[in-house]
Amino acid sequence: MKKLTFIYCDLNKLAYQDTYPLKNRVVLGEIKKAYGEITDKMQIWIYSDTFKNGKFDPMVYPGIIYKLGSEYDLRVDKEDMKYLSESEKFRDYSVVDIIGRESFETMNKEHPKWF
Amino acid sequence: MSFGVSTPFITNLSGVSVGSLSSPTRTSMQYTPSSYNPSTLSNGINGLSMGAIGSVLKNLNKYPFGDLPDDTLICRGGGCTAQQFIQGAESVGSDGSLSGVSVRVGRNGESAEELLQSLPKGFGGQGKVINLGQLKSAGVTLEQEGTDAMHGVMDKAGPSAAEDLEALFESGEGLIDTIVGEL
Numbered sequence: 001m002k003k004l005t006f007i008y009c010d011l012n013k014l015a016y017q018d019t020y021p022l023k024n025r026v027v028l029g030e031i032k033k034a035y036g037e038i039t040d041k042m043q044i045w046i047y048s049d050t051f052k053n054g055k056f057d058p059m060v061y062p063g064i065i066y067k068l069g070s071e072y073d074l075r076v077d078k079e080d081m082k083y084l085s086e087s088e089k090f091r092d093y094s095v096v097d098i099i100g101r102e103s104f105e106t107m108n109k110e111h112p113k114w115f
Numbered sequence: 116m117s118f119g120v121s122t123p124f125i126t127n128l129s130g131v132s133v134g135s136l137s138s139p140t141r142t143s144m145q146y147t148p149s150s151y152n153p154s155t156l157s158n159g160i161n162g163l164s165m166g167a168i169g170s171v172l173k174n175l176n177k178y179p180f181g182d183l184p185d186d187t188l189i190c191r192g193g194g195c196t197a198q199q200f201i202q203g204a205e206s207v208g209s210d211g212s213l214s215g216v217s218v219r220v221g222r223n224g225e226s227a228e229e230l231l232q233s234l235p236k237g238f239g240g241q242g243k244v245i246n247l248g249q250l251k252s253a254g255v256t257l258e259q260e261g262t263d264a265m266h267g268v269m270d271k272a273g274p275s276a277a278e279d280l281e282a283l284f285e286s287g288e289g290l291i292d293t294i295v296g297e298l
Contacts, residue, residue, distance in 0.1 A: 008199065008202040008203065010193075010199070010202070010203030010217055011192060011193065011235050011237055011238065012191055012192050012193065012203065012217035012218065012219075012234075012235070013203065013205075013215075013217035013268075014235075015235035015237075016217070016260075016261050016263045016266045017261055021205060023205055023206045024201075024202070024204055024205060024206055024207055025206070025207055026201055026202060026207050027202055030202075048193070048237060049193035049194045049199055050193070050237035050238055050239065051193075051237075051238055051239035051240075051241040052239055053239070054239065054241070056194070059237050081237065083237075102198070103194075103196065103198055103199075106196050106197075106198065107194050107196060110196070110285075111194070114194075114241075
């Protein structure tokens with residue numbers, strides 16, 4: 001079964017506001033590549049680069065995209081945010097499955113103690 | 116940083132001391148997403164598209180920090196790789212410039228450890244710290260965003276903005292003298 005694609009969401013920003021503006025053309029391109037054309041109230045899967053007990057343990061959660069004219073906002077229910085290590089739904093997923101091999105290799109090279 | 120329509124607003128705020136504001140007095144002008152239902156707003160107001168209105172309101176949500184000393188510490192939670200700076204930016208210019216990269220700002224003289232502990236819980240105290248002088252020397256600009264007095268956003272111009280920010284935050288490792296475990 002094909003695994004889901006997760007889109008990065010910056011917890012440094014998300015934690016301080018109710019919505020997350022989706023204006024970043026790189027991220028919008030990643031969403032379209034993984035989920036197709038963006039439609040109002042589309043659900044996507046998200047990860048943030050979080051840590052637990054000093055180890056990299058991404059949070060995985062759903063987000064809903066709202067279309068506002070030509071712009072998009074992402075909304076998240078913070079109750080849905082779970083560490084990958086604690087997620088029943090994604091227990092068969094590895095860190096590489098969530099963040100991608102390139103991100104994993106970059107972080108593992110610079111900070112092997114995180115893994 | 117150019118915000119187009121927001122420039123006069125920023126100018127009008129130049130005489131306001133934001134250093135002591137924990138809850139800015141301009142709250143009524145801020146973008147309050149919980150107060151509307153976007154699904155019901157599709158036709159705009161007075162000829163303006165909702166996208167244009169949203170853009171104006173969001174830009175009004177940013178304003179200068181004021182005169183912070185160069186040794187003010189700046190902290191960003193997470194891995195702080197170039198890719199995360201790109202993906203975490205509010206927007207990426209066609210030349211690779213980044214704008215709207217979120218950070219915590221130690222505007223009250225917070226230590227590196229205090230800043231790391233103030234990060235969102237999910238980071239488990241893991242992040243990187245740099246000082247304002249280092250950012251300014253590298254051509255990074257910083258503004259406050261939203262109602263949290265310690266939430267700032269950085270802009271960095273240039274095709275290697277993401278790599279530059281990664282290198283900058285790596286260079287600040289020496290500012291962290293305490294290893295913080297899970298919070």
